[in-house]
Amino acid sequence: MSRDRFVPRPATEQLGEPFADAETAWFWYVQCRLAQLDGARVGARAGLVARPCEPLDVLAVVDRLYRRRRLLPEHLHVLADYGRRLLPPDPDSRRERRAAHLWGEALGELTPALRAKGIVA
Numbered sequence: 167m168s169r170d171r172f173v174p175r176p177a178t179e180q181l182g183e184p185f186a187d188a189e190t191a192w193f194w195y196v197q198c199r200l201a202q203l204d205g206a207r208v209g210a211r212a213g214l215v216a217r218p219c220e221p222l223d224v225l226a227v228v229d230r231l232y233r234r235r236r237l238l239p240e241h242l243h244v245l246a247d248y249g250r251r252l253l254p255p256d257p258d259s260r261r262e263r264r265a266a267h268l269w270g271e272a273l274g275e276l277t278p279a280l281r282a283k284g285i286v287a
Contacts, residue, residue: 182218184287188276189254191285195224196249219285227279241272 185191198221228245231237244265248255257266280286 181284182216184218184285185280186287188273188280188286191224191280192245192249192273192276193252195221196246196252199225200250217285219283223283223285224280227276227283227285231275231279236275237272241268241275244268245272 185194194217202221228237228242232242244255248265248269255262255265255269257263257270259266277286
């Protein structure tokens with residue numbers, strides 16, 4: 167009886183192209199999550215551009231920052247709301263000024279954490 171064996175990937179294999187910034191990584195995560203909810207199978211190296219992480223790796227960073235109280239529920243609400251729109255809040259709009267401030271704070275916390283993981287260049 168033969169069994170499938172785990173064969174690790176070679177270390178020389180390209181790990182994927184990191185995101186330009188945390189905002190792009192967040193929008194990618196939201197798109198992947200919405201696709202998963204629609205039934206798609208999403209992986210780090212399954213798209214046109216290989217990425218250095220799985221979508222849940224971005225969520226894990228957000229979760230860690232939330233548990234350490236670096237991100238507040240208000241930050242998560244703005245990230246989720248504008249992430250679904252795939253558009254950052256407009257700081258010039260009077261109605262979106264507060265959201266733009268929270269968005270900037272959240273991305274300010276996300277950027278160094280994602281960069282440390284190699285997700286953001």
